[in-house]
Amino acid sequence: MRVISGEKKGLPLKAVPGKSTRPTTDKVKESIFNMIGPYFEKGILLDLYGGSGGLSIEALSRGMEKAIIIDQDRKAIHTIKENLAKCKYETKVEVFRNEAKKAIKALIKREIQFDLIFLDPPYAIEDIANEIAIIADFELLKKSGVIVCEHSKERALPENIGDLTMTRQEKYGDTCISIFQF
Structure with missing residues (x-):
């Protein structure tokens, strides 16, 4: 695992030990x-299922602030902090150990909006459609923002969730990437 592009291009990243991620x-x-x-010109991102932090680090390397x-x-959490230090x-990053739905509730109270949101839950506990609905209802995503969902190809997501629409979907083996935007 490595940073693919941007200011940290080529930097190797640690994976989370074990098979939990x-x-x-x-x-x-x-x-x-x-x-x-x-690439991005600034912006704030949310990664609800951080794993090793690889997706967030890639986005930061490509211009997210x-x-x-x-x-x-x-x-x-330990691996994310190690990779961020490296x-x-x-x-540039706040790291929290929390369950996704509780984290969303805490973020709603902060009245923060994101340019980019990653949802990459363990396939066994996917609840992406519900999480997207909450994100849309409480305006956690900016109107120009993007939600990137990584999920099992076996789990179909609806074309529309609230005011958000799936604008693109690609499959890679067992993995499906779905992009949602207003």
Whole structure:
């Protein structure tokens, strides 16, 4: 696993030890950023299932200015912090150990809006459609923002969730990438 492009291009990243997380492959990560970027001029991102932090670090390397990364796994939080330190991104990122729905509620109270949101839950606990509906209802995504969902190809997502529409979907083996926008 590595940073594919931007200011930290080529920097290797650690994976979360064990089998509790499923890291996004470099091929899928590159495809995601080709769909939504590939580069950014500032912006704030939310990663609700941080894993190793690889997607957020890639977005920061490509120009995002700040990130909030959430994960409920202790090993994932430790790995995220190690990877952020390696990239010298500690001051750009807030990291929280929390369950996704609780984190969303806390973010609603902060009245913050995001330019980019990553939803890449473990396939066994996917509740992406409900999470997108809450994000839309409470205006956590800017009107010009993008939600990137990485999910099992076995789990179909609706074309429309609230005011958000699936604008693109690509399949890579068992993985499906769905992009939602207003």
